[in-house]
Amino acid sequence: MAPRARLVHSEPMAGEAGKAETRKAGRGRSRGRNVRITDVAAAAGVAPMTVSRVLNEPDRVSPETARKVRAAIKALGYVPNLLAGGLSSRRSRMVAAMVPTIASPIFSAPLQGFTDRLAQAGYHVMLSLTGYRADAEEAMLPAVLARRPDALLLTGARRGTAMRRMLAAAGVPVVEIWDSGPAFDSLVGFDHEEVGREVAKFFLAAGHTRFAVLSASDPRAEARAGGFLRAAAEGGGEIIETRRLPAPSNVSEGRQALREIAPQLHGRTALFCSSDLIALGAVTEARALGIKVPDALAVCGFGDFDAGRASEPSITTVSVDGTAIGRQAAELLLARMAGAAAGPAVRVPFRILPRGST
Amino acid sequence: MAPRARLVHSEPMAGEAGKAETRKAGRGRSRGRNVRITDVAAAAGVAPMTVSRVLNEPDRVSPETARKVRAAIKALGYVPNLLAGGLSSRRSRMVAAMVPTIASPIFSAPLQGFTDRLAQAGYHVMLSLTGYRADAEEAMLPAVLARRPDALLLTGARRGTAMRRMLAAAGVPVVEIWDSGPAFDSLVGFDHEEVGREVAKFFLAAGHTRFAVLSASDPRAEARAGGFLRAAAEGGGEIIETRRLPAPSNVSEGRQALREIAPQLHGRTALFCSSDLIALGAVTEARALGIKVPDALAVCGFGDFDAGRASEPSITTVSVDGTAIGRQAAELLLARMAGAAAGPAVRVPFRILPRGST
DNA sequence: TTGTAGGCGTTATCAC
């Protein structure tokens, strides 16, 4: 039934036999001609344009014609070539996503929401992992734009002029997520400094006066830490210790960091960690060292990860719906691609979930 | 400096002014002509083909010519159109990856390794999330093949005839990962049943006679559970309890599941969980219930996730290098795309890491 | 080392 089975499994040498097969044009890797829209048109007795319409604007074709065309498509096993379609229509129906990593739920959740929503609309996502380095993003962008994506998702805001220039020249909608700040185009995110400030206020309101921070060395984590430290100091708090960890953060690093700063922790201390994984590590190590949580050490994380929700004690955290951010970013780009103008930046809510660790 | 800044930020109405701009062809979404290879060629005083060579086979162009061409590229801000290039060369330089989800490190790690390696080689990855449903994968495949990827990564093996037929017709190298079993083409993975058997042997060797399982309802997790149960039974063990959890698994589900099966756990029991997250939840809940780990309940997970490594007690687990699997899959496809024949299935090692929970 | 000719497979546009 398969028109041309070109792969032969477990028969390494069998492929050679096919090489004598005649082919119309000697181009490219494939042997055997591909089924094209003209083949379908011929089989159905219509013009290629009609086949194209059946696929892209079925309503503008008579039901009877559409039926014949669909039958021909099925009979021939026709798979449209979207490279050709994209070239002709100048719409690739691809969207590029550039994220630091997918190893952390912080970024995999938005990407999941983004990809799921776009798939429903017939778009594919091309993935670029920038590894937390701004220069990597800038270096990768030209190759991404060469694919002519119809839209772009970027992580974080605050890009330099070179990035802005390239993005502007590309002329496609861009959404920046997971941050606030000066957006290039559209934005779906929140203010990380504000998160830090709110956590500090939360601790201050609970009577804390001594503060510490464990933060991944990622710009947004550092913004949260910065907001926390400033608000804590303004509230009359004392900053005991600030420590940076590699990004992406994990539980082991959190444990080790707490072990290192433990000697500094005398009075009752409020610790803000830039992710729940670090917080979970800190709590685990604190208990191992005999430091009472939350009495001697109160810990707040960030991200509302499942592991922190289900730990003992559970980890107080800042909750942000990452999947929803991705989904909203997709929604926004779909609207833009459909012709809508860029709206104002979308600020998504976050909230502190007090749990056992505070 | 930017040739054509077509996006105007925060000035919704400003765009209208540009509409009067003349344009050569009335096609597509863009106003203003795009810079093409012929423009670069004209500016550099060479033929378009020479520009193409500078970009794709620099060694076959004289240094002086290359210099002129590069200057023209830079001056014009030329970004090649890979849609057009792909159509012409029949090589899209894209690879499609279909994975159940990226919410679990089980799949995000291979995807990270895969994407990183392919990016080095100038390929982009297009992502499809199938959500654990085999029919979703099958439904998504035609749209993926329509992009004409040069190769495909699929998760798991054991596909039906419809999938195999479509894959064969596409005529591109395919690598299946994270599984063993009858490969369609290439494979990088391991035998999940064997993992389960080895874990059972590990427990049996430690003198365990009562066994239980908490498994996500994902085919590979179930294969591990199946292997475990069979080997445990063959070793004379008694199966106390088997419970299925939703996929992807998490810590909370693990806690809850253990709470539910706790009444059944009388004597000393060996529990195998299909992921470290479930195991971590089980251990956490067991301790909360006063069940001694590992004395009354010995727990082994799967995946060697950081959270299990750093927990208290640490979680005994089965370690598989997911990132390496992704990287190897990429390597293999790169070789295939370069003309190499399909080699035998690559079996990657796994090993049990005994830790505090056993 | 460089250039010429033509096609890759589709869709925008306009005519019927």
Add this chain to the structure above:
DNA sequence: GTGATAACGCCTACAA
């Protein structure tokens, strides 16, 4: 509602 024509922008093949 359907069809004919001409791009879309690049690269393979071959020639010089």
